[in-house]
Amino acid sequence: MKTFIGIDLGSTTTKAVVMDERQTVLGRGITNSRSNYDTAATIAKQEALVAARFFLFRKTLSGAVDGDLDGFLAQLERDFRLEQYLEQLADLEQVCERNVATAKFGDAAAGVAAALKTLFSLLQKEAPALFAPGARRKSDFFRDIAGAQYLALGEQVAKDASVRYDMLLNVFDRSIIEVENRVYDASIKTHLLAALERAFVALPHTRAFSERIRKPIQSVLDTDMDETYVVGTGYGRARLPFSKEHIRSEILCHGLGAHVMYPDTATVLDIGGQDTKAIQVDRQGIVESFQMNDRCAAGCGRYLGYIADEMNMGLHELGPLAMKATKTVRINSTCTVFAGAELRDRLALGEKREDIMAGLHRAIVLRAMSILARSGGIRNEFTFTGGVAKNEAAVKALTDLVRENYGEMTLNINPDSIYTGALGAATFAWRAVMEEGKTAEAREKVAA
Amino acid sequence: MNTKTAAKKEVVKEDAMWLQKEMINRNYHEVATAREAGRKVSATFVPGNLNELLMCFDFARRLPETDALQNGLRKKSGKMIMDAERDGHSEDVCTYVKSDLGMMLQGQVGPTGEPMPHPDLLLLSYTGCFTFMKWFELVRQKYDCETVMLHVPYQGDGKISPAMRDYVVKQLKEKVIPTCERISGVKFDIDRLREYMKESVKAEENLVRVLQSAKHRPSPIDGYFGAVYYIGPMFTAFRGVADATRYYEVLWSEVEARIKEGKGPVTPEGDHPGEKYRLVVEGPPNWTSFRDFWKMFYDEGAVVVASTYSKVGGVYDFGFRHDASRPLESLAEYCLGCYTNLNFPQRIDMICRYMDEYQADGLLINSIKSCNSFSAGQLLILREVEKRTGKPAAFVESDLVDPRYFSAANIKNRLESYFQMIKQKRMAVAA
Numbered sequence: 062m063k064t065f066i067g068i069d070l071g072s073t074t075t076k077a078v079v080m081d082e083r084q085t086v087l088g089r090g091i092t093n094s095r096s097n098y099d100t101a102a103t104i105a106k107q108e109a110l111v112a113a114r115f116f117l118f119r120k121t122l123s124g125a126v127d128g129d130l131d132g133f134l135a136q137l138e139r140d141f142r143l144e145q146y147l148e149q150l151a152d153l154e155q156v157c158e159r160n161v162a163t164a165k166f167g168d169a170a171a172g173v174a175a176a177l178k179t180l181f182s183l184l185q186k187e188a189p190a191l192f193a194p195g196a197r198r199k200s201d202f203f204r205d206i207a208g209a210q211y212l213a214l215g216e217q218v219a220k221d222a223s224v225r226y227d228m229l230l231n232v233f234d235r236s237i238i239e240v241e242n243r244v245y246d247a248s249i250k251t252h253l254l255a256a257l258e259r260a261f262v263a264l265p266h267t268r269a270f271s272e273r274i275r276k277p278i279q280s281v282l283d284t285d286m287d288e289t290y291v292v293g294t295g296y297g298r299a300r301l302p303f304s305k306e307h308i309r310s311e312i313l314c315h316g317l318g319a320h321v322m323y324p325d326t327a328t329v330l331d332i333g334g335q336d337t338k339a340i341q342v343d344r345q346g347i348v349e350s351f352q353m354n355d356r357c358a359a360g361c362g363r364y365l366g367y368i369a370d371e372m373n374m375g376l377h378e379l380g381p382l383a384m385k386a387t388k389t390v391r392i393n394s395t396c397t398v399f400a401g402a403e404l405r406d407r408l409a410l411g412e413k414r415e416d417i418m419a420g421l422h423r424a425i426v427l428r429a430m431s432i433l434a435r436s437g438g439i440r441n442e443f444t445f446t447g448g449v450a451k452n453e454a455a456v457k458a459l460t461d462l463v464r465e466n467y468g469e470m471t472l473n474i475n476p477d478s479i480y481t482g483a484l485g486a487a488t489f490a491w492r493a494v495m496e497e498g499k500t501a502e503a504r505e506k507v508a509a
Numbered sequence: 510m511n512t513k514t515a516a517k518k519e520v521v522k523e524d525a526m527w528l529q530k531e532m533i534n535r536n537y538h539e540v541a542t543a544r545e546a547g548r549k550v551s552a553t554f555v556p557g558n559l560n561e562l563l564m565c566f567d568f569a570r571r572l573p574e575t576d577a578l579q580n581g582l583r584k585k586s587g588k589m590i591m592d593a594e595r596d597g598h599s600e601d602v603c604t605y606v607k608s609d610l611g612m613m614l615q616g617q618v619g620p621t622g623e624p625m626p627h628p629d630l631l632l633l634s635y636t637g638c639f640t641f642m643k644w645f646e647l648v649r650q651k652y653d654c655e656t657v658m659l660h661v662p663y664q665g666d667g668k669i670s671p672a673m674r675d676y677v678v679k680q681l682k683e684k685v686i687p688t689c690e691r692i693s694g695v696k697f698d699i700d701r702l703r704e705y706m707k708e709s710v711k712a713e714e715n716l717v718r719v720l721q722s723a724k725h726r727p728s729p730i731d732g733y734f735g736a737v738y739y740i741g742p743m744f745t746a747f748r749g750v751a752d753a754t755r756y757y758e759v760l761w762s763e764v765e766a767r768i769k770e771g772k773g774p775v776t777p778e779g780d781h782p783g784e785k786y787r788l789v790v791e792g793p794p795n796w797t798s799f800r801d802f803w804k805m806f807y808d809e810g811a812v813v814v815a816s817t818y819s820k821v822g823g824v825y826d827f828g829f830r831h832d833a834s835r836p837l838e839s840l841a842e843y844c845l846g847c848y849t850n851l852n853f854p855q856r857i858d859m860i861c862r863y864m865d866e867y868q869a870d871g872l873l874i875n876s877i878k879s880c881n882s883f884s885a886g887q888l889l890i891l892r893e894v895e896k897r898t899g900k901p902a903a904f905v906e907s908d909l910v911d912p913r914y915f916s917a918a919n920i921k922n923r924l925e926s927y928f929q930m931i932k933q934k935r936m937a938v939a940a
Contacts, residue, residue: 296918310926313933336919347937348930350895352904353923435888435904 063289065494066109067486068102069311070094070297073334073362073448075101077109078483079286084321084491088112089480093202098297100242105483106291107246111141114253114281121277126267133274136194136263140256142201143192148245148252149203150188154181156236164235166228176222176229183214204241208233250282290490290501294482296335304502309489311482312338312351318485319444320346323473327440330429330459331481332449334362337429339436346485352436360428362448364400368421371401372414379418383454386419393424419454426458430466439463442471446481450474520777525760529741532756533579534621536570536746541623543569549629549693552648554641555822556847557634557661559840561705561749561831562685566693570746571628573644577608579620581796581910589615590911604879604911606644613652630692631656632685637663637849638882657688661844667855669845677841699836705749706833713825715757716743720826722764723814724867727784729767731774732867733813734803737794744822776807785810786928789863791817791856791890792875792883795907798915802907805921809928813873815863817856820848824859853886857893864898870931872902873924878914901934903927 062081069076075098077090090108094101119134126133154177161174187210190196198206211233219226257278261268293301294314301308319329320342329340337360341349354361369376390412392403400421407417433439443463449455456474463470475481493499522530543550551568553559555575563570580586589611590604596614598607612618612625619625631645631654642658649656659680662673686697719739723732730736739760747753767773773781777800788806790813795802806813820826824846832839844850851859860872872894876884891902905923908914 296922310922310929312922312926313929343937345937347933348926350901350903351923351926351930353919437892 062284062286063494064110064113064286065487065490066106066288066291067314067483067488067490068106068291068293068295068301069314069480069482069486070098070102070293070295070300071333071482072296074479075105075295075297076480076483077102077105078480078487079106079109079113080487080491082491082495084488086484086487087116088114089477089483091201091479093204094297095204095238095241097242098300100244101297102293102301103244103246106288107244107249110286111249113286117281117284118278121281122274125270125273125277128266133260133264133267137253137256137260139192139194140259140263141252143189143259144252144255145245146188146192146203146206147185148248149240149243150181150184150207152243153207153236153240156239157181157232160232160235164228164232169224169228172222172224173228173232176218176224177232179222180211180215180218180229183218184210187214204237208237253278253282288501290494290499292486292490292493294486306493306499306502307490309486312340312353313348314482314485314489315446316340316342316348316351316485317346317488318481318483319446319473321484321488322475322478322481323442323444325442325471326444326473328433328436328438328443330433330439330443330445331447332360332362332425332429332445332455333447334366337361337432339429339433341437341440346488350437352432354428354432360425364425365421365449365452367400368404368418371404377451380422380452380454382415383418383422384457385415386413388416388419389423390416390420392417392420419458422452422454423458423462425449426455426462429459430462439467439470442473444473444475446475446478448479450478521775521779522777523760523763523775525756525763526738528756528759529738532742532747532752533745537619537621537623537625540569540571540625541619544626550626551630551632551689552628552645552654553632553634554636554638555744556638556849557636557659557844558744558748558822559632559634559659559685559844560746561702561709561836562681562840563632563689564705564749565697565701566689566695568630568689568693571625572745573609573648574605575741575745576612576620576625577605577910578796580608580612582799583620584797584912585620586611586797586910587912601879603640603644603881604909604914606640606647608910609644610647610651613648627652628654630654630689632689633658634661634844635659636661636844636847637851640880640882655688655692657685659685659844661841661847661850664845664850664852664855667852669842673845674838674841677844678837681837681840702836703833706831706836706839708751708754709749709831710833712743712748712753712757713823713830715754715761716740717825718761719757719764720815720819722768723812725768726787726868727771727773727781728787728812728814728867729764729772729774731776731781731803731806731813732819733790733794733816734776734799734806735774736813736816736819740819740822774807774812776803778804778807781807781812783810784812786871786931787812787814787867787869789813789815789860789867789869789872790875791860791872791887793818793821793877793880793909794875795877795915796910797912798907798917801917802915802920805917805924809925811924811928814867814869817848817859820859822847824848824851827859849882853890857890857897860890860894861897864894864900869900870935871900871927872898873927874902874904876904876906878906878908879911880909901927901930903930 065080067078074091075094079087088109090105092101092104157177166173215229219229292307292309294309294311298308315331319326331338336353338353340351343349369379390407548569551563552571586608590607592611592614593607617625633645645656690697722729742753742756773784829846874887876887895902905920
């Protein structure tokens, strides 16, 4: 089947969206951008294609599974993630072993190698629990999951084996980048089939109709997903292995993506990790004008990340804390560097953390309001995208300020808004082929 | 990432550019050796530059903004600005000013490495930029230079009335000329002024031909990045000098040849790769990353067909010429008509006219962080031009000569978005 793929290489995460000939979104994928955009793009795309297979499973299995199809597919996906995780874990173990051999640990090397063996067998044993129903993971990226486990279990292992914990950490740090940057493309089908077997074990009642499931799944796996046209966007777009024809600015992609999600969108606000964009689009999703922050990333997502670090909290915890505020402390500086100083200053004055948080969120949105004003103001409907749109306190501050300044508006926020740029890119890919009759082009020779 | 080592490649220049380079160097040498030659040194600004008049008194002529931009192009301004900041000037002050003050603090060495003596006379021809006044005030205070101010009334109503012109002429007669005479020791001779002006007109004719050549498709010139070179002699110490007349003859013959051959502009890397987008640009360029900035345009096939910045030292393309038959009145009209002295409706009209006459695809504004004179109201200009022409406009931000305020990734991102936006709009119109 023909697929049209959009990849958005952001500063923090890389996202991909796959759609079919009817512009149905088949799958979405996300990964951390790491320092390697090539890998990030490949992995995000692969994740989206995996999600696309799951979409097709759902379609083909409807009716084949008696009862809870959602439950079955969720189990299948968890098992698939577990298979993936185990493969990467085995890879990580090998790389760690190799790195112990070359590390200058002197007499301690043998002890560290032995401790690693113990540690990895523990990690393997603990793995299924990570992907059990209802298990909470802080992140879905291998580096984060494996890293957290390694840190947690490693301490006791080091103690028991009387090796230095920092040596174990050193080995991890030296190995993770290599593993993280590997693409496990070939094993996806095998993993899916292995996951299927696991799912039958986990959900014994499904065994009764396993043959009804196996066949359609196999046929989906045998369906060739042709990457008909790929469009790349985002800050890392120049790194993508495509010709210029396949590259679009993220401003155009966000504009079009927002239009696809909400066809009545007139104004788009995107607050990402490093920039804030205000975009005006026409009825077809074509960008009419745009404004963005200049060289300073004040008031962008990174500002919240910095505040979270200062407060020793997770990024996703900031919004809920701010929602508990009983008043809004006035914060004037959205300068990321000054943020810590502002924060400590208010704390020293005896202000409550939640009230300060409410102030910080308002400060970010105030800056966005100024950029919106520069772009021509807010028109109905208004769509808010980017990582910060997931933050309820930012949304609340925005809703209040929009009402105060522009009156009642329809404010659209899609739960998948992080994929807006990639969705726009995929739509461009679709248009290129279906409307403009283009075919894929190889990358022009770029001097290394 | 494309990391071609372009810096090592020989920069492609037209003959006229070599000629200009030689003229500029010669002028810096004249300034450097003025004292030995028994000449006095004047300093004045590009908008409202009364070059022919200063020549009547044998002044060696300095133009502090061009000193600053030359230092910017030569990557020397960053340190100068920091020195000026250490001397007490705020981060927000015009970076031309700080570059100039920093250059003096560093021991008065000019952009070409030759000494840069203090001016004997600061001729403040005030044509709409308030900072000019403060700039010379600072220089006067620090180096005790004599200042004479010519107050040019702002075209608030969008026209030059006879009273405005007479007011400027009166100041020229009663204040500016007597001061120049006293400082230089040279008696004013109006016929000498007339002769210079006759020379000016010849150069002005060819400059206009060159600038208007961008109406061709493809445009043989870049009306912004190229034009800042083309306006060089006219806006600085050479208007009224025979060298300038020759420069513009050579330049015009080069441009004419390019038109005949159907060629696009010359870029530092050779011929333009092909015109895809025609733009009008408002606002001064960035000088410290001038070539990187320019490359972002020609790499994407963009050509600037007209710009307002190439009119700061005189708006000639709507018919104004210096007039030797009424020299002082003509100088007054020249000052009154400078771009910086035009009101907003006039600026908007001018840009809309360019958009139409040069068949531009859109307007781009380069907003200068430290230039209130240009930046104030730019967004209103943008909106209005968008509304009147229906063409897309975009906004980038940088600075004149402060290298800290040029974010290549940010500007490139906006420019690419803008070009793609134009392309998309075109496709939508075609569909």
